[in-house]
Each structure stands twice: as structure tokens, then as C-alpha cells.
Amino acid sequence: MARDMRLNMKWFSKGNIQKQLLSIYIIAGLVPIGIIGTILLVSTFSMFTGYNRNLLESYGQRVSTTLFEITTQAYNISEKFAYSQSMWNTLSCEYTSFDQEKDTIDEIDIIDSYNYEYTAIESVEIYSDNPYIQDYRQFYEATDTIKDSKWYQKAISRKAAFWEGLPRQDENGTTYYNICLIRQIPLVDSKYHAVLVMRLSDNYLRTRLREQQYSVVISVNEGSVSFCSDNSYYGQILTDLLPVDYGKEHYTYQGTKSINGRMSMLNVNTLSAYRADSILYITTIDYNSISRFFIILVFIIIILLLALIVPYEILRLFSRYFSDRVVTLKSAVHKVSSGEYDIVPSLEGEDEISEAFSDLVITAHEIKQKNEQMYKAQLDRKELLNRQSQMELKMLTSQINPHFLYNTLETIRMKAVTAGDREVAKAIKILGKMLRFVLDKGNSDEVSLASSLDHVENYLSIQKMRFGDKVGYEIHIDDDIDPESVTTMPLIIQPLVENAIQHGLREKEGNGIIRVDITKVMLDSTEEDSKSALKITVTDNGEGMSAERLSELKESIKTPSDDGSSIGISNVYNRIKLKYKDPYTMTIDSTKGVGTVINLYVPIQIRHN
Template structure:
């Protein structure tokens, strides 16, 4: 007894209601549950990856903005440090304030131009130790209070630039935290020296950064945030847990921010020619709530898909089981000779009909054999249908090798009989069928195999047209056909079209030429030309239009399919071009990617 019979035997011992529940759980509930879980998990991953990509892209955008801004500040400081007129102004001992103001006014146009033309600069000051210079516009005297500051002492000792987060309070007692560059301006003598201080504009950062829904925080080294989408975060240490000491920190994913899970992208930027570290944080507060909302929605859908059918199955099986029990009890009474049956069924379904049949059987016992005979006919019809289905299944499972072997047997019979033309035709047909069957469902083959198939196809056509068709293959020197991968069955429809529409009506011999060459070291160009009847300009324009626009007629469906296959597989920049002139022939060009070479 095989497994199927054992299963059916065990299954038949279970009550119908349990059978229905078993079918529901095995055929519906379990598959649907796992499919829904798969869809939910896949959707979560797709959306999660999408939000990760958005956060990462925005972080890279902000990083690029800060790189440009900090590099621009360095270039400004470099220009000012190399400005000889500025050096001369800072090293001159002026007799009085008026003399200094006159000299400053002659020079100041350069600094004024920098500040007015560059919106990223909030302020630019030069602090000098030259005591003949007084505070005037952008140049200030560094008195003792200035010289004792930490940033001034650091700038004096440090050879290059450095950045700091500086707190500024305006006249309305509003606090601002700004990114500031410090650099010592080298002088020809050590008698006097000056410190350059350039502060970045917060408004400039607002205009460049705040252009989407993501939340941005910028911090320098281990200092508080000097910029944030939300002003309340500026000047504080955000509730973010990541390594603030790493020079090259980078992380994309979920992070805890204010006790909530948030999609984030965090990276480090080292400003040009500086040892400082800028930490760029991009946060998306909508991502995780949306993913949770999606999960909840899918959970509700899964619950609905499971519970609603379960309730319906439960109610139906209860109703169905009760009716089966009534029918079973009635039949049991009839089998014991009790024909006093009360009609307890209503409706027109199968059970009601069975109950009616039972009453008819009781009333007309003599018709029992006829009913049995009818049942046997129905059963035999089912058996016949089943046998017919089994036969069709067996017929569909014929191995393609059986066809090759049969054709080979026929070929040998023709060869033995001396009919070499028939044997050759069968051999070519077998090779053609083998190539088509082997490449049905495949995505690629070598260009050499495709061209071998073209030779077989043309050889078959020559059996029909004799020597009226000539085939020429031109391959660029050094090109290996065996290593280039091509879509299977791509060239044959074009050659077939050339024979049917181009050469068939010609009285003189026709010629098909396939040329293969590289173009611009980027494309592979396959030209298939014939010297047939060709087309008028209107016909050629219509054909080129049809290969990009599918129509209901099948006249150009082959070219349309070839063009679509190329574009779907390789991209929109590749495809087919047709050129033709009446009575001069037709040229079909296929543009394919050259890098489609199979690696050894």
C-alpha cells in the first residue's frame, strides 16, 4: 500500500468536519500565513533600505555642503595670509589714528568685497598686536583681554588653521553657536603678529541645508551642536550615542534619540588642512513610525485574512456537519428497514438532493439497479477521463532526445536508401531543433553558437532556394566570437525576414552579409544586410516606428520583440536601427554592449 492510499485511508476515518478543518489549515491558513509574513518582511526590508538610502544621501549632501564651505574658508584665509598689502598695513607703525584710517580705507576694499560677495561669511576680523592700530571695521587691536583668551593663545602657537564652536549673544540676548576658523597670519618679522577669525553664517547653513524633511545636526569635535534643524538643540550635546573620538566614523541605521528609535546617517568630515572633526548627523523621524504603521497594517490584514475565513469555515462546518449527521441517521434507519422518514431538509444543494434521492430510493426500490448502473457509468467516465489525463501527461513528458533519435533514424534510412539530400535536410533540421530547444528559456548563449545556428538555418533555406542565397560573415580581426554572450535566437528572425521579404522575389542570386565589429571601444555593432528589393522611405520610416510601438498586427512583431528584448536586457541606449533603399537592399544594425564578454 503506497503512501497516498495510506493517507486517504487514514483521512477517510476522520469526520467530515475535521476533514474540512484540516484542508482549511493545510491548503489555506498555513500557506497564506507564511506568504503574508514573507510579503510583510520583504516590504519592511524594502522600505527600511529606502529610508536608509534617503538618510545616507542627505548626509552626503550636507557633508558636501560643509566640505565646500570649510574649504572656501581655508582658501579665503590663504589669500589673506599671502596678501602683501595686508602684511604691510599690519606691520606699519602709524603716527596717529587718522594716518591708520587713511591707510585702512585704501586697503579695506578687498575685505569688504570678500564679506559682501560671500554669503557664507557672518563675520571676518583680524586681531593684531600692533599698538599703533586701533579698532576700525574688520581690523582690531588685540589687547590683553583678547591675548589671554584660549583661542588666541592656541592660534599663536598653532602653525595652521583650526576650528572652534563659539557662542555669540546678540543685543536681544539670543544665543548663537557658530563655527569659527582661526589662523595666525605670518609676518616678515616677529615684532607684531595677527590672528584671522572668520565665522560661518548660520543663515547660510539654513538656506543650504534645510530643503527637505530630514533633521540635521552638526557638531565639531566633542563640542555642543553649532547647527541643528531645531534651534533648541543648538548649544547642547544631543542625546546620541556614537563615537565622538573617531576621525572616520560612519554609520547608517536605526539609532536611539530621545528614547525613540530613529533612522539616522552619521559621518565624519575632516575640514581641509585641519585636524578638527565635523560630525554630520541626519535623522528621519518619520521612517520608524511609518515602518511600524506598515507592520501594524499588514498584521491587521493577516489577522483578517486568517480570522474571517476561519469564522466562515467554522460556521459552515458546523452547519454542514449537522446536516450530514441528519442524513446519516436517516440512512441508518432506512438500512434497518425503518422507512418512516421525516423530511428535515430544505434547499437545493447536494445534501438536499441526496436526501431526496434517499426518499426516492425507498419509494422505488426497484429502480435501485438502474441507479447503481448509472453510478457505474459515472465512475467509468471518471476513470476514462483520468486515464486520458494520464496519457496526456505521459505524452507531454516525451524527452526531446527521443525526437533527435527519431530524426537520426529517419536520416539513416534516407542515407541508406541513397537519398542524401533528404538525409542532409533531416540532419540540418535536427541541429536547428536542438539549438532552439536547448535555448528555450535560457537568457544567453555565445555569439559563435548563434552564428552556427544562422549557418544551419541558411543551409536549410538553400535546400528550398538552391544557390539563389549567398551568405557572407565578416568578423573584425581579433574578436573572439566564443567569448561574447548574446541573447539566444536574436539574429535568426532578421535573417528570415531578409530572405522572405528581401530576396524571395528576386530572380538573380541574393546575398546576406553579417558584419561584426567594435565601435568606439564601447559598443558591439552587428550589421545584417541584404541586396534585396528594399523599401521606400515611407515604408522604412513606418517600420522603424513599429519596432518601438507594438501594434495588433503581426507583420512587424518579430522586429518589435527583438528590439524590446535588447532594451530590457541591456538598457535603453541599445537596440535596433533599420536602413533601406528601394531596389538597393536593407541594412539592420544591432547595437549591443561590448563589455558582455565572458571572463575565463
């Protein structure tokens, strides 16, 4: 696995830096964003269509419920007409004059009462084959055309009511459609027939079923469209708009279809009419959802393209700038390595590369000076020249190596940042800080408590990257201690923390904690007054030690062995004893299975600026 990774990284390292950065971006940026974008589009489409399909289906169910209420109440009113004794008498009577007919009809209360009871009924028409009845109010003569119509024949051949879509024409000859309840009025002991036609009001239906976002189309049985909320499909056959299986009693359909040049979502559900042998097909249409989704789709695509193109252009410009500077640095290094020390004095930019270039310029200048001095000395004495040359090279190496190592770490960190590996970049940065602390402060007599704790925290951060949850830490300082002004010996806390990790938490499965506490205490002294001290406590919840092992450790730190098992804390113990004397010291307490506590007691030293 590791070998395959090395081979893959080796493939990335082919070509110049600019090509490497762009190649990594294509694989680490374009491909994931493309995959995520595709998943986003698919999931958005699925979620959007599902959501709108559910809304459309819910609206269809609401229309069905409303329509069931309207048709049920219409049927109940028709019962009053069909089984009214006065209605039977009026339709069975053989009138001697038209005036007699009008007087009889005017006396029927039910004729006008339906308008007050239910506004959903647009009109009531009663057709009779009684030749003594002439057209008056709601009563009409059943002409031959009426008698030959399918709905009339169906009505007089059966007792049950049924629904059907019927056309009608106004005075201007314009054709309208209504959803009509049709039923026979059973004339007991009469030779005549009568048929009741109750038309539902289109305006009332539009008011009850109005929804700005959706359109409603209703047809009865296999008939043509009898109601349409936007007047677009009156008289059309429903199968011309969408597939319908009339053989199913409870037919449902959901899908998309181009209607009037617009891709729309459709939902079809059926309603079995109350106590009538009829099925109403309710079609709800959403004209806008698909178009809205395509707008959202275009918006998402634009965002994805911007997310791909803008970073690519920025990275391309940066990689070109970065590559040019690296090429300049490479050329200068090549000149210096070839013995040509006259290079350009500076490099554009204020970052690690420019700092490395500045160090290279200084190094080249110093080497040039050293070479000149060596050349002059060679004229005087060859043996002395050789000795001086070796000394100067050692001096130069001691000057170059720390700077070179630190700057190299910074250059590697920048490459990691550029490659997007923030964790590696963070680790290198922390390691560089630790190196800088050791180089700058390691040989000092005193350093600030703040810089020592910063070094400890950097060390703990590195260990947490290595071990994860196995190593946790906390650092606490009393409020009355100013870590910037208080000073201590360098490198007396970090060895204790390192010992806690290596010997305390090494075998622990997880949830290891190292705690560093800084407090002020008073120590007993041989003098009359007690001495104030800085107490530095390092605590871990690791494996701990038995009483025998603790006793051995306390003795061994006084005379450290060469095996290195306790050299860190032994070094700290002896440095404190040598520098500060009594009563300042170090104590160790440990309990097997609980953890270890190390206390340092050092004098409180205040740095005055």
C-alpha cells in the same frame, strides 16, 4: 511514504466533519499564512530599513559634498586675507590716532569684497595684539579673554588653518554657534600677531542643506554641536547623542536611537577639511522612517489577521451548515437501511448533497412500494413472490447504481473542493461528465458531434493530469461545420484517442501531441455522383509502427482477437462498416519514429430540431 500519508489522513478523519474541516484549515491555512506573514514582515522590515538607510547615507554624502565645497571656498577667501600686503601693513602699523587707523582700514579693498564673492560667510573677524589698533569694522583688539582662549592660543602657535565651532551672543544675550575657520595672519617682520576668524552663515547652510525629511547636526573635532538644521542640539556634545570613536580618522556609523522620545535612524560620516587639520562630524537624522514603518507594520498585521479571521469565520459557518446537512442525510440513510422508509421529503440547499438526498427519498419511496407489492404478491403465491422479489431487486439495483455512483462522485468532489484540493475536484468532475455521457448517450444511435468532442476532451484532460507534459492535445473543427447540429455514432472518436495514448505515446519521453481534426471531404462512390463525408482525423507524434506491424494491424481490426490489443479501433471500424457501408470507412497510416494517423469517414448527418 504512502502508508504515512494514509495514517496522517486517518488522523484528520477523526471527529465530525466540522472539526475535520476546521482542523484542515488550521494546518493548511493558518500555519502557512502565519509563516508567510512572518517572512513578509521580516523581509519588509529588512527592505524598508535598508532602503531608508541607503537614502539617509546618500543624503549624508550630499551634505558632506556641499560642506566640502563651502569650506574649500571659505579657505580660498581666507588666503586672500592672510597673504594680503595691505593687510600686513595695516596690522603692523603703529597709529598716532583712531582716524588714521580708520582711513587705513577703509582703503583695504578685500575687507568688503568677500561679501560679494561668497554669501556663505556671515562675518570676518580679525583679532590683533597691536595696542594701536582699536575696534573698527572687522578689526578687533585681542583682549586678555581672547588671548587666553584655546582657539587663539592654537592659532598663534601654528601656521596651518583649522576649523572650530565658536559661540557668540547677540544684543539680547542669546547664544549662537558658528562653524568658524581660524588661522594666523603671518605678519612679516612684525612683533605683533593677528588671528583671522571667518564665521560660516547658519542661514546659508540651512538653505543649502535643507531637506524636509532629515535633520543635520555638525560638530568639529571633539567640540560641541556648531550647526543644527532644527536648532535642537546647539552646544551639546555629539557623544551625548550617539556613540562616536574620535580615534578613527574616517569614522562612520549607522543605527537607530531614541531621540527626543522618537525612535530615529542615524547616519554619521566625517569630512576632512580642505588644507586644514580638522575633521567635521556630519550626523544626519531621520525622525520619521521608523514611525512610518510601524504604521506599515500595523497595516500588514491587520491584513494578515483579516486574512486569517475572515476565512475562518466563513469556513466555520459553512462547515456548520454543511455538517448539519450531512448529519440529516446520515440519519435518513440510517433509517432507510433499518427499513424505515418514511423520511423528511427534502433537504435544504440546491447542491449535490440535496440531489443525493432527493435520490434517496425516491429510492426509499420505490423500495417501500416494491415491498408493499411483494407483500401483497406473497399472499397469493410464495414461489412467485420469491421470483418477483429477485427481479425487483435487480431492477432496483439497475436504477440505483448509476445515480448512486454519479452522486457519490459529486459528493467526493465537493469534499475535495472544501478541502482546497482543486485538482482532485476537477478530475472527479471530468470523470463524472464522462460517466454521465456513457450512461446517457452510450446506447444512443446518434449523438451530436459537439457532445462526442466534449467527451474526448474530458478524456484527454484526465490523461493530461496523469502524464503531464507527456500528453498534449489540440482539437480543430472547420468553420463550416456546426458541431451542435452534426451527429455521429457515439464513442467512435474516444477509442482512437485512447489507442493513440496507450500505443503511440506510452514510450515517449515527453512533448507528446494528439490532434483531432474535423473536416468535410468528398468520397468516390460506385454511383455517378461523389458523396460528401465528415472526415475525423486522429494524429499522434508517438512511436509509430513499422510497415509489417501496420499491415498486421489493418488485418487484425477486421477480425478482432481476444487479447484486447486493438479491440477499440476494431470495434469502431466494424461499427462504421455495419452501419454506413461503403464508401465510409477507416484508414490507418503510420511511420516508425514519426507517429500514426487514423482517418474516419462517416456521412454528414444534420439534426433538425
